[in-house]
Amino acid sequence: EDQVTQSPEALRLQEGESSSLNCSYTVSGLRGLFWYRQDPGKGPEFLFTLYSAGEEKEKERLKATLTKKESFLHITAPKPEDSATYLCAVQSGHVSGSARQLTFGSGTQLTVLP
Amino acid sequence: DTEVTQTPKHLVMGMTNKKSLKCEQHMGHRAMYWYKQKAKKPPELMFVYSYEKLSINESVPSRFSPECPNSSLLNLHLHALQPEDSALYLCASSPRGLEKLFFGSGTQLSVL
Numbered sequence: 001e002d003q004v005t006q007s008p009e010a011l012r013l014q015e016g017e018s019s020s021l022n023c024s025y026t027v028s029g030l031r032g033l034f035w036y037r038q039d040p041g042k043g044p045e046f047l048f049t050l051y052s053a054g055e056e057k058e059k060e061r062l063k064a065t066l067t068k069k070e071s072f073l074h075i076t077a078p079k080p081e082d083s084a085t086y087l088c089a090v091q092s093g094h095v096s097g098s099a100r101q102l103t104f105g106s107g108t109q110l111t112v113l114p
Numbered sequence: 115d116t117e118v119t120q121t122p123k124h125l126v127m128g129m130t131n132k133k134s135l136k137c138e139q140h141m142g143h144r145a146m147y148w149y150k151q152k153a154k155k156p157p158e159l160m161f162v163y164s165y166e167k168l169s170i171n172e173s174v175p176s177r178f179s180p181e182c183p184n185s186s187l188l189n190l191h192l193h194a195l196q197p198e199d200s201a202l203y204l205c206a207s208s209p210r211g212l213e214k215l216f217f218g219s220g221t222q223l224s225v226l
Contacts, residue, residue, distance in 0.1 A: 032214075034214055034215075036217075041202065041220070041222060042219050042220065043118075043120075043204050043206070043217030043218050043219050043220045044157070044204075044215075044217045045217070046214045046215070046216065046217075049213075049214055087156060087157075089156075102159070102215070104156035104157055105156060106154075106155065106156055107154075107156060109154075
């Protein structure tokens with residue numbers, strides 16, 4: 001069974017204080033690892049897809065990296081508008097073409113204080 | 115148009131009511147999904163439609179009835195819900211089920 005564990009559960013940062021969020025996963029045949037951002041009462045917003053160990057993706061102040069066991073979302077010099085819950089999800093190769101295998105972690109709630 | 119549109123945004127219903135949630139996308143995606151999300155929890159998959167046919171039903175109670183009238187529309191019909199069904203209901207779509215999901219903003223449902 002696929003498992004995704006995110007840490008920490010909650011993180012409070014001062015504006016400009018860089019940090020990283022962790023997503024550890026156990027999956028049979030990783031097809032993709034996804035990062036989403038979710039604001040309260042809204043649907044998740046897609047950030048990145050990573051497919052293989054060593055891959056990195058960047059978008060503004062965010063950088064996602066992937067190893068064989070975990071992914072990190074690095075936040076450089078965050079701003080208050082980066083406050084949100086960040087969700088990690090993995091898609092395994094059990095059933096080809098099915099999003100049934102998209103397993104979400106519980107998320108990290110990030111608060112950036114001005 | 116890269117949006118998934120859900121209506122209504124908020125819904126309050128009694129346990130004897132019948133209501134429907136609607137979802138629309140015009141990105142040409144052939145896979146559409148319903149997720150349920152409780153506060154501070156990750157989204158839970160309910161149903162998957164692939165090429166307008168129900169391909170996955172994650173053992174959802176029959177008081178939830180999905181419908182896919184065409185490739186752009188997805189409905190979720192609600193009947194005789196329980197208070198524990200109160201949650202954020204999210205619709206999503208993807209090109210063929212292999213790629214990233216595009217989520218709508220959700221319908222916040224309260225069952226009294």
